[in-house]
Amino acid sequence: MxxxxxxxxxxxxxxxxxxxxxxxxxxxxxxxxxxxxxxxxxxxxxxxxxxxxxxxxxxxxxxxxxxxxxxxxxxxxxxxxxxxxxxxxxxxxxxxxxxxxxxxxxxxxxxxxxxxxxxxxxxxxxxxxxxxxxxxxxxxDYIYKIDDLIELKGDAYKSKRNEINRFKNAYPNHKIEVLDKQKHTSQIVGLFNKWVSDRTKYMPKEEVENFMDGIYFERFAIKRLLNDYDKLDVIGIVIYIDDELKGFTVGEKINEKTSSVIIEKTDFEVLGCAQFIFREFSKYLKNEYGSHYINVGDDMGFENLKKVKMSYRPDKLVPKYTIYQK
CATH class of the missing domain: 3.40.630 (Aminopeptidase)
Incomplete structure (x- = not known):
């Protein structure tokens, strides 16, 4: 059509x-x-x-x-x-x-x-x-000051700093690369499949069905993102440990002051990887776009995701509305 x-x-x-x-x-x-x-x-x-x-x-x-x-x-x-x-x-x-x-x-x-x-x-x-x-x-939408996410200063971010330090100590041979469609696509798809499998292992059975409904759409989104990566105004990074891809993230510029994280996935079993790649990507977005803020989107109504996003102390929460005509 x-x-x-x-x-x-x-x-x-x-x-x-x-x-x-x-x-x-x-x-x-x-x-x-x-x-x-x-x-x-x-x-x-x-x-x-x-x-x-x-x-x-x-x-x-x-x-x-x-x-x-x-x-x-x-x-x-x-x-x-x-x-x-x-x-x-x-x-x-x-x-x-x-x-x-x-x-x-x-x-x-x-x-x-x-x-x-x-x-x-x-x-x-x-x-x-x-x-x-x-x-x-x-x-x-959860929006943060980009420098807060990079510097992680104060008691509010103590747990984040500890997670990152544990990751760096446990995996001193980690490396960050700029996402390359040709090189990284198959490995990203493999990581995503592993992420889905790991999440459903530890998830209450009553939540699995709703989770898989969302994953169905996310899988298609990631495939389209990677397929047309070079045609879209997006940037991303990946993280390797022992030459195995363990995380990736992609974002873009929304306006002159704000960038966004479109998607981020890390190996569920590599502790601290999510916190580490999020901080590294914050640095990358600031360097590439000169952004002052990062928008990580909404929590899709999931309480666990809300807790994670709130734990990074958002600078502002921007509401989104739906208009119906009676």
Whole structure:
């Protein structure tokens, strides 16, 4: 399926050909949420069907799932155009979908949400404006000062320093390399498979099914990331111990001050490897992009992941919202 036509508006298939166009619209906004990049959406749409169109001079990204269509991001563009485009996009979704419940705009940054609410407020009050819309707070992105992650100063980071020191003492022959698609792809896939196997060994049986559902999508995402690595604006590093790849991580630049970690995996059985590669990648992102902050995304609603991300003492938690039309 290359195009989808709704209300006489042609939605084109979202693929690498959309990269330059989407990035030109992303430059018109300045947010620090990890979802607001081409690479992030392209990678995670590897097992789904995405469509896009220019509506009211904004870039609008849709996803078709189970025959219903919704938006992965709010319309991207100048503020005065975004508000009108939101209403136009709801018309498109409502026309196509079997139920208005499926019509929604996800991962809305509060900056865009405030603008939308203000726009609706003209000539009315906030409560009347929201009668037609339901705005639901979802997950938050965890954002850190990059120097905090590099220096790990103070008692708050004592356990992280200890883990890194144990790793360095146990594996003095470790080495870091810049990720190379040709050299590292098969080894990264092998490490990912081992990581999945190790995680399910120690996981309560009642959690395995939900975990494997998520892994199904992550596996496709990693394959697409590696397959098109050289065509995406991403950078990564890998870590070796005794010439065996034990960890990898990939990230990108979100804006002039903030970078993100798209994905990170380490051998579950190599203690301290995760803490070590995270600090090394923080150094790499600062050196490559001059970033002041690192966004590691949300916790996907997993309590254990939330604890890990909170343990690094985020500088700020940026909420993401979903807009429904009643």
């Amino acid at each position: 290359s195009t989808l036509t709704i209300n006489n508006i042609s939605l084109k298939h979202f693929d690498l050909r959309a990269k330059e166009l989407m990035q030109s619209y992303l430059k018109l906004i300045n947010v620090d949420i990890s979802d607001y990049t081409f690479s992030q959406n392209y990678i995670w749409l590897s097992n789904a069907t995405g469509f896009y169109s220019i509506i009211d001079d904004t870039f609008c990204l849709f996803i078709l799932n189970g025959g219903e269509i919704s938006m992965l991001l709010p319309p991207l563009g100048k503020k005065e155009n975004v508000h009108k485009a939101i209403l136009s996009c709801f018309e498109i979704m409502n026309t196509h979908n079997t139920n208005r419940y499926y019509s929604k705009i996800e991962y809305v940054h509060e900056q865009i949400l405030e603008g939308f609410v203000n726009y609706l407020e003209e000539g009315t009050v906030i409560f009347e404006a929201l009668e037609d819309f339901l705005i639901e707070k979802k997950l938050v």
